[in-house]
Amino acid sequence: MIRTRFAPSPTGYLHVGGLRTALYSYLFAKKNKGKFLLRIEDTDRERYVADGVANILKSLYWACVVPDEGVILDKEEITQKGKNGPYVQSQRLDIYKEHAEKLLADGHAYYCFCTPERLTQLREQQTAKKMPTGYDGHCLSVNPEEAKKRAKSGERCVVRLKMPKSGETVFNDMIRGEVRFKNELVDDQVLMKSDGYPTYHFAVVVDDHLMEITHIIRGEEWISSVPKHLQIYKYFGWEVPEMAHLPLLLNPDKSKLSKRQGDVAVEDYMKKGYLPEALVNFVAFLGWNPGTEKEMYTLDELVADFDFSKVGKTGAVFNVDKLNWFNKQYLKNLSNKDLVKIATPWLAEAGIDIDNKIIEGAVGLERERIEVLSELPEAIKFVFNLPDYNAGLLVWKKSTADEVKNILPKLAEFMNTISVRDWNKEKLEEKIGEWVGQNGYSTGSVLWPMRAALSGQEKSPGPFEIAEVLGKDAVLERINLAIGKLSN
Numbered sequence: 389m390i391r392t393r394f395a396p397s398p399t400g401y402l403h404v405g406g407l408r409t410a411l412y413s414y415l416f417a418k419k420n421k422g423k424f425l426l427r428i429e430d431t432d433r434e435r436y437v438a439d440g441v442a443n444i445l446k447s448l449y450w451a452c453v454v455p456d457e458g459v460i461l462d463k464e465e466i467t468q469k470g471k472n473g474p475y476v477q478s479q480r481l482d483i484y485k486e487h488a489e490k491l492l493a494d495g496h497a498y499y500c501f502c503t504p505e506r507l508t509q510l511r512e513q514q515t516a517k518k519m520p521t522g523y524d525g526h527c528l529s530v531n532p533e534e535a536k537k538r539a540k541s542g543e544r545c546v547v548r549l550k551m552p553k554s555g556e557t558v559f560n561d562m563i564r565g566e567v568r569f570k571n572e573l574v575d576d577q578v579l580m581k582s583d584g585y586p587t588y589h590f591a592v593v594v595d596d597h598l599m600e601i602t603h604i605i606r607g608e609e610w611i612s613s614v615p616k617h618l619q620i621y622k623y624f625g626w627e628v629p630e631m632a633h634l635p636l637l638l639n640p641d642k643s644k645l646s647k648r649q650g651d652v653a654v655e656d657y658m659k660k661g662y663l664p665e666a667l668v669n670f671v672a673f674l675g676w677n678p679g680t681e682k683e684m685y686t687l688d689e690l691v692a693d694f695d696f697s698k699v700g701k702t703g704a705v706f707n708v709d710k711l712n713w714f715n716k717q718y719l720k721n722l723s724n725k726d727l728v729k730i731a732t733p734w735l736a737e738a739g740i741d742i743d744n745k746i747i748e749g750a751v752g753l754e755r756e757r758i759e760v761l762s763e764l765p766e767a768i769k770f771v772f773n774l775p776d777y778n779a780g781l782l783v784w785k786k787s788t789a790d791e792v793k794n795i796l797p798k799l800a801e802f803m804n805t806i807s808v809r810d811w812n813k814e815k816l817e818e819k820i821g822e823w824v825g826q827n828g829y830s831t832g833s834v835l836w837p838m839r840a841a842l843s844g845q846e847k848s849p850g851p852f853e854i855a856e857v858l859g860k861d862a863v864l865e866r867i868n869l870a871i872g873k874l875s876n
């Protein structure tokens with residue numbers, strides 16, 4: 389069975405790059421009727437953030453990229469599921485210790501007692517001589533029995549991997565094909581730190597093996613670590629999973645995607661009012677494309693069509709305009725009723741009464757004009773509260789104040805004769821159109837002040853659409869208010 393995993397470190401929030409990694413892992417597992425796991429890699433205690441795990445889970449579940457096994461949410465509670473747990477690395481310290489001892493006993497790893505000061509000095513010397521930096525193997529010369537005694541007696545030490553210093557490590561990446569590394573350039577990686585925690589490099593290998601991961605899918609930044617990892621697999625005699633290293637995400641100027649140029653946390657996009665379907669659809673295309681014209685993909689369609697042979701090697705540009713385009717497409721597909729439902733948190737926060745009987749009509753007026761849900765309250769608030777505007781707004785650029793003063797009362801009078809039964813935008817347009825023609829007015833000199841009176845804004849949807857939503861009474865009230873402003 390295919391088993392993939394997403395293995396975030398709980399350092400605060402889910403990065404959009406992390407969402408892509410999780411998504412591809414999820415898609416690949418689902419496509420192959422496999423399992424998608426979530427493991428928490430929290431061995432770097434300095435970078436640990438208390439709500440980190442909750443934030444990551446919240447974002448993943450929002451995006452519907454839901455794990456089958458590992459750390460999961462059960463009725464909003466964080467829990468763990470599966471027979472290969474625990475799935476949180478800080479709860480697996482004994483397992484790493486045991487495995488490190490095995491490597492030590494077999495002579496594949498060694499204790500290192502070098503002080504941080506010595507290591508800093510070494511690095512400085514290497515840098516000064518323009519040599520590659522890395523551990524110089526100093527503690528390899530300590531007799532293993534002696535070293536064991538010193539470690540047992542509590543002397544501060546780490547455990548390092550004995551990396552062969554000649555030959556090459558070669559592996560086949562699902563995206564990049566054959567990748568080669570010279571072993572002499574690979575450091576004797578620390579496997580166990582002096583605080584008793586494993587490093588990422590050690591824990592990831594032990595866990596991927598014990599959790600029976602068949603395919604490792606992760607960001608390109610980890611590719612240079614693969615030789616160390618493969619050496620650990622080799623020493624243990626374990627089968628190596630397949631690997632896919634995803635291309636970097638780039639800013640539009642082709643630099644590495646960074647906070648400085650825009651939002652990178654999934655929760656930022658949640659808060660702005662992107663639909664999860666839109667963000668997932670957009671993120672799926674960051675590196676992958678189906679090779680056809682089709683762009684709109686549901687999660688299920690992605691499962692069906694996703695394929696690593698169509699994931700590129702070159703960096704993928706994170707283009708917010710494209711994301712906005714996707715979001716608009718998904719917004720378009722919602723009914724007004726559903727739009728109100730999903731926009732409720734934003735509407736309610738802005739003090740808009742979502743139980744108002746014209747709320748659906750109001751969102752319908754602006755739905756095509758907004759890109760994200762957080763723009764909706766501002767866009768529709770004129771429907772509920774007419775902004776205070778100056779009489780000048782009522783005068784169309786090709787008209788005069790006198791002409792508006794003359795026309796608006798007549799328009800109000802005429803509109804009053806239109807029955808409530810006919811109060812819809814088509815009928816209003818037809819009737820008012822006829823009336824304009826019969827009276828020899830120009831269209832703009834009637835529709836501009838009508839629209840301005842109804843919206844109180846320089847820009848707004850068309851007058852008939854607004855009139856339908858507001859209803860007859862409110863419309864007449866707003867036009868009369870405009871007439872009042874003109875006579876002041």
Ligand code: GLU
Nearest residue numbers: 395396397429592605606
């Ligand atoms: N914990 C690593 C991270 O935060 C996971 C890398 C991997 O998937 O192996 O990116």
